[in-house]
Amino acid sequence: MSGPATQYPNYSPGLEGVPAGITSISKIDSDRSSLQYRGYDVHDLAEFGSYEETAYLLLHKKLPTASELAEFKQLLGSERDVPAEIYSVLAAMPKTADSMDTLRTAFSVLAPFDPDYKASPTDHDANIRKAIRIVAKASTLVGNGHRIRQGLNLITPNPEHTAAENFLHLMTGQEPDPATVKTMDASLTLYAEHGFNASTFACRVTVSTLSDLYSGIVAGISTLRGPLHGGANEEAMRMILEIGTPENAEPWLRDALANKKKIMGFGHREYKKGDSRSFYMSKVAKELGVKKGITIYGEIADVLEKIMADEKGIYPNVDFPTAYGYYLLGIPIELYTPIFAMARVAGYSAHAIEQIDGNRLIRPKAIYDGDTNLTYVPIADR
Ligand code: SDX
Numbered sequence: 001m002s003g004p005a006t007q008y009p010n011y012s013p014g015l016e017g018v019p020a021g022i023t024s025i026s027k028i029d030s031d032r033s034s035l036q037y038r039g040y041d042v043h044d045l046a047e048f049g050s051y052e053e054t055a056y057l058l059l060h061k062k063l064p065t066a067s068e069l070a071e072f073k074q075l076l077g078s079e080r081d082v083p084a085e086i087y088s089v090l091a092a093m094p095k096t097a098d099s100m101d102t103l104r105t106a107f108s109v110l111a112p113f114d115p116d117y118k119a120s121p122t123d124h125d126a127n128i129r130k131a132i133r134i135v136a137k138a139s140t141l142v143g144n145g146h147r148i149r150q151g152l153n154l155i156t157p158n159p160e161h162t163a164a165e166n167f168l169h170l171m172t173g174q175e176p177d178p179a180t181v182k183t184m185d186a187s188l189t190l191y192a193e194h195g196f197n198a199s200t201f202a203c204r205v206t207v208s209t210l211s212d213l214y215s216g217i218v219a220g221i222s223t224l225r226g227p228l229h230g231g232a233n234e235e236a237m238r239m240i241l242e243i244g245t246p247e248n249a250e251p252w253l254r255d256a257l258a259n260k261k262k263i264m265g266f267g268h269r270e271y272k273k274g275d276s277r278s279f280y281m282s283k284v285a286k287e288l289g290v291k292k293g294i295t296i297y298g299e300i301a302d303v304l305e306k307i308m309a310d311e312k313g314i315y316p317n318v319d320f321p322t323a324y325g326y327y328l329l330g331i332p333i334e335l336y337t338p339i340f341a342m343a344r345v346a347g348y349s350a351h352a353i354e355q356i357d358g359n360r361l362i363r364p365k366a367i368y369d370g371d372t373n374l375t376y377v378p379i380a381d382r
Contacts, residue, residue, distance in 0.1 A: 004369045011367060016269060020201065020362070025058060025350050026193045033276045037193055038062075043280055051163050051188035051343065052076065055135050058193055058350040059128060072132075077159030079136035080166060082106075083113045086141070090148045099145065099334045100225040103341055104218055106141040107134070111214035121212045122356055130213045131349035138342040139163040143170025146335055164188055167342065171335065180329055183284055184339075187322055190277040191340050193347030195270070199223035199230065203348045204355040208362040216352040221341050227264065230344075233319035233336040236265030237327050240300055249303035257312070265320030266308050277318035285325030297324035 005011050012018050027036045035042045038057055045054050049063075056064045056072050064072060089109045090102050111117060114133060119126035140157050147154060147170060155170050164184040168176035176184075194200070203220035207213065224230035243252045256263060268275050286298040301316070301324065308314045319340075326336055355362075 004367050008365075008367055014269075015364075020196055020364075021204065021355075023195065023351065023354060024061075025347070025354060026195050028195050028270050030270050030272055033271055033274045033279070035194070035276045042190060042277065046186040046189040046280060049189065051185050051192065051346075054189045054192050055346040058346050059131055059135075059353070073162070074159075075132055076136040076163070077161070079133045080140055080157035080159055080161070082110065082137050082140055082144075085113070086110055087144065087148060087154060090145055095149055095151070097149070098225070099142075099149070099338045100221065100231075100341065102145045102149065103141055103338050104221045104225075106145060107214060107217050107221065110134075110137065110141075111212070114214070121207070121210045122359075124353065124357060127213050127349075127353050127356065131346075131353065134213070134217055134349055135163070135346050138345045139167040140170065142335065142338040142342045143167045145338070146171055146332070163342065167339070171331070183288065183325065183329065186284065187281065187325070187339070188343040190280060190318060191322075191343035193344070193350065197229065198226075199344070200348055200351050204351050205362045207352040207355050208359055210356075210359070213349065213352050217345055217348055220344065220348040224341055224344065225337055228262075230319075230337045230340045232264045232317070233323045233326070233340060234333050236320050237323035237333050237336065239264050240297055240324055240327075243300055243304075246296065246299040246303055249300045250307060253304055253307055263304065263308060263314075265323060266304075266316055267314045268317045271315070271317065272313075274315035275317040278316045278321050281318060281321035281325055282316065285321040285328065288325055288328045292328055294328060297327065 010018070025038060027039075029035075037045060037054060038061060040057065040063070045057070052073050053064060053069060055076075056069060086106055086109050090106060093102055093105065114130055116123075116126040116130050119130075121127075143157075143166065144154050152173070155173065157166050158169065161169060162181070162185065164181050165176055168180060168184060196204075199220040199222075202223040203216040206219040207216040227235045243249050253263065282301070285301075286295075289295045289298045301320065305316055305320075308316075323336065326339070327333070331339070
């Protein structure tokens with residue numbers, strides 16, 4: 001590091017390795033490549049639990065009993081639908097609008113319709129009620145937002161459906177099959193929360209000014225869409241399709257690395273020995289490929305993963321296997337990041353509420369390296 005930065009030994013570009021707050025929501029163990037939500041291993045939650053159980057855990061700080069889960073699911077179901085005005089706004093957007101732009105816009109428009117819109121931003125119970133509405137409506141906004149962009153009729157959500165079932169039902173217009181629901185539900189659990197990632201941190205910064213929860217959600221979604229973050233799952237699938245065959249994987253990768261390209265779906269700021277969630281999703285995606293007789297994407301993945309691990313010490317993150325897993329499920333690529341957002345709003349909400357409940361305005365220092373004490377020259381003399 002050079003210049004003024006040398007005077008600040010605790011400065012780290014991109015805040016890499018810099019603790020920026022305390023949380024009890026999730027723990028990432030880089031050395032063990034493990035992830036726990038409020039003390040529970042994410043793989044147990046994905047395999048034996050559900051996204052609804054996970055959302056309850058994130059918001060209420062404990063796993064629900066059977067009756068608590070039933071009541072929570074009933075509440076989510078009752079909040080699944082959205083005001084018709086939201087659809088009118090989305091329909092007024094260009095059909096070419098990016099799916100994340102429409103999702104971000106939808107949450108902006110949704111805020112004033114929330115019955116707790118005028119509640120104090122520090123009202124914990126009102127924020128929990130808002131969070132439940134946000135989590136409930138996210139899959140409807142993604143599913144029917146997609147239908148609007150496709151020029152299809154809107155579908156009224158079935159209040160009995162879970163988030164995974166609701167999304168798949170609205171996306172396809174059909175009742176989803178249980179195997180597809182299970183895969184989608186597990187993926188939503190894996191995507192639900194991940195500590196101080198860029199978009200969650202953006203959400204916390206927003207509510208730390210005592211701005212409202214919806215503004216925090218919009219900040220999170222706005223941040224998530226970038227290809228270095230949530231947008232990587234879409235870019236990873238486009239990369240796999242561009243590679244096309246397992247035989248082309250190695251020459252394609254060597255050319256990309258020689259040109260200093262970032263390989264989408266690989267690497268992670270926190271995990272240096274592999275992203276715990278990618279192990280789970282790789283297994284799911286490869287099994288899906290075998291079941292459907294389409295193993296080519298898993299074979300391409302194997303070539304890329306081996307070279308990246310052996311030669312760069314870089315491993316797939318959650319977005320890489322999720323990309324070809326979703327593709328095998330027939331999900332349009334432009335919905336991959338909205339699905340990530342649909343899951344992560346539970347984590348955003350939990351972090352926003354944690355921030356508000358023990359708030360301190362987030363305002364770091366900046367290291368100035370520009371000019372100082374210049375003499376103002378009137379424009380006539382410049
Ligand atoms: C998510 O933070 C979270 O928790 C995010 C997330 C969540 O759940 O919220 O986990 C979700 O966003 C996962 C990440 C998705 N993004 C991608 O897949 C995009 C591709 N990945 C890279 O851009 C990168 O790995 C990052 C952004 C994810 C992490 O980058 P860092 O920590 O800033 O690391 P870096 O860019 O400083 O890289 C260190 C070195 C560099 O080499 P040198 O310049 O030192 O020689 O590793 C190289 C990089 O070039 N490198 C890669 C690479 N990732 C790192 N080289 C090629 N391809 C890559 N993917």
